[in-house]
Amino acid sequence: MRVLGIETSCDETAASVVEDGRRALSDVVATQIDIHRRWGGVVPELASRNHVVQVMPVVDEALSRAGVRPEDLDAVAVTSGPGLVGALLVGVQAAKALAAAWRRPLVRVNHLEGHLVAAFLSDRAPAFPYLGMVVSGGHTSLYAARGFGDYAVLGQTRDDAAGEAFDKGAKLLGLPYPGGVAIDRLARDGDARAIRFPKAIVKGADLDFSFSGLKTALLHHVRAHGVPEGRALADLCASYQEAIVAALVQKAFRAARRLQFERLVLSGGVAANGRLRQVFEETAAGYEGMEVYLPAPKLCTDNAAMIAVAGTHAFLRGERAGAELNADPAWRL
Numbered sequence: 001m002r003v004l005g006i007e008t009s010c011d012e013t014a015a016s017v018v019e020d021g022r023r024a025l026s027d028v029v030a031t032q033i034d035i036h037r038r039w040g041g042v043v044p045e046l047a048s049r050n051h052v053v054q055v056m057p058v059v060d061e062a063l064s065r066a067g068v069r070p071e072d073l074d075a076v077a078v079t080s081g082p083g084l085v086g087a088l089l090v091g092v093q094a095a096k097a098l099a100a101a102w103r104r105p106l107v108r109v110n111h112l113e114g115h116l117v118a119a120f121l122s123d124r125a126p127a128f129p130y131l132g133m134v135v136s137g138g139h140t141s142l143y144a145a146r147g148f149g150d151y152a153v154l155g156q157t158r159d160d161a162a163g164e165a166f167d168k169g170a171k172l173l174g175l176p177y178p179g180g181v182a183i184d185r186l187a188r189d190g191d192a193r194a195i196r197f198p199k200a201i202v203k204g205a206d207l208d209f210s211f212s213g214l215k216t217a218l219l220h221h222v223r224a225h226g227v228p229e230g231r232a233l234a235d236l237c238a239s240y241q242e243a244i245v246a247a248l249v250q251k252a253f254r255a256a257r258r259l260q261f262e263r264l265v266l267s268g269g270v271a272a273n274g275r276l277r278q279v280f281e282e283t284a285a286g287y288e289g290m291e292v293y294l295p296a297p298k299l300c301t302d303n304a305a306m307i308a309v310a311g312t313h314a315f316l317r318g319e320r321a322g323a324e325l326n327a328d329p330a331w332r333l
């Protein structure tokens with residue numbers, strides 16, 4: 001079974017052909033980072049316009065790299081939400097047009113489900129049920145993943161997403177977009193114990209996150225001391241990153257243990273963070289019987305292979321989308 005996935009929910013135009021929901025025959029991602037960097041973040045209108053330019057060449061490349069013709073495809077899967085409405089619409093319209101022209105079935109995919117099933121593209125795939133944590137630019141959520149298409153949200157952020165905490169913190173420090181990548185890189189040479197930041201934990205509601213207090217603490221620090229340079233900047237980045245990582249790891253493992261999950265699956269752009277991955281692995285060693293799954297960084301950030309995986313199983317369940325398919329920017333999983 002071969003499914004073409006198309007993803008345009010934010011600032012990556014992506015297409016991929018996935019075989020049997022497990023193996024990416026191609027995984028093409030055209031990023032717009034250079035376009036948005038000069039504005040310090042994603043500009044929705046620019047994102048839409050660039051998706052229009054990129055989407056067909058990216059699809060062509062995904063097919064040719066996979067060595068697959070349209071008639072070899074079993075279905076076309078597209079992200080129809082959540083995300084930027086104008087950006088989503090480009091992928092949805094392209095997918096509808098291609099599915100109609102090629103006479104292939106069309107299925108819609110929730111972007112967050114894509115992140116939750118990205119681990120199935122790794123050599124070592126998880127089994128259901130598992131606790132899935134999506135940490136991205138727009139979401140920080142814990143899900144009970146009970147089967148393909150069967151998820152229940154257990155906790156989420158009350159304010160900023162983990163990726164936003166990285167991106168907004170980086171902006172305060174004058175670092176380039178996307179801030180998570182910049183902080184990750186600088187923090188490698190820093191001392192994470194240099195500055196004490198509050199942990200992003202909500203008291204009482206123990207499966208929810210909150211990152212706005214942390215961001216404010218960084219703002220106060222910068223107001224009081226200015227933005228440091230060199231070694232001190234690395235220390236500040238490492239300390240700030242550590243507060244985010246500690247909160248994510250603590251919540252995830254506590255939730256997994258308390259709810260008796262034996263598998264913990266991480267995904268979303270922030271899951272590409274080097275320190276988060278390291279602490280996750282280290283912490284897992286102390287939780288007997290807990291298996292952690294960290295997809296390769298390329299599978300954690302936005303891509304279309306994960307959309308094709310979710311789409312394959314939606315197709316197998318008999319789900320179909322028609323010509324009326326529309327972008328659903330606030331689609332809740």
Ligand code: KG4
Pocket residue numbers: 010135136137138139162163164166167178179180181184268269270271272273274300301302
């Ligand atoms: O999943 P994703 O690619 O797009 C969304 O669905 O939002 O996540 C993007 C987010 C951005 O906030 C970006 O700063 C963050 O993921 N990110 C990272 C790293 N790479 C991407 N955050 C921390 N460390 C990284 N290495």
Ligand code: ZN
Pocket residue numbers: 111115136137268269301302
């Ligand atoms: Zn994403």
